[in-house]
Amino acid sequence: MVGKGFEAVVKVGRKGVIVLPKAVRETLGLREGSLILLELEGGEITLRPLTPRRVSLGGRVSRIVREAKLEELQLEG
Known part of the structure; x- marks a missing residue:
């Protein structure tokens, strides 16, 4: 678990992918x-x-998800 003020340096990988630290994912319940x-x-x-x-x-969320999927498809193509 991480608390307030947590900081981490993450590297931007191929296609702009970043990996959230495991402790952050667990704290926020992200899967x-x-x-x-x-x-x-x-x-x-x-x-x-x-x-x-x-x-x-x-x-708003639907639009953002659609745009992200479109951008991902464009990056793959």
């Missing part, structure tokens, strides 16, 4: 297929796990 909201503001990236309540907030 393969979990959805994470990525926000970019002022040159900083924020990652937030999407809970079922947040996922039900409407089309």
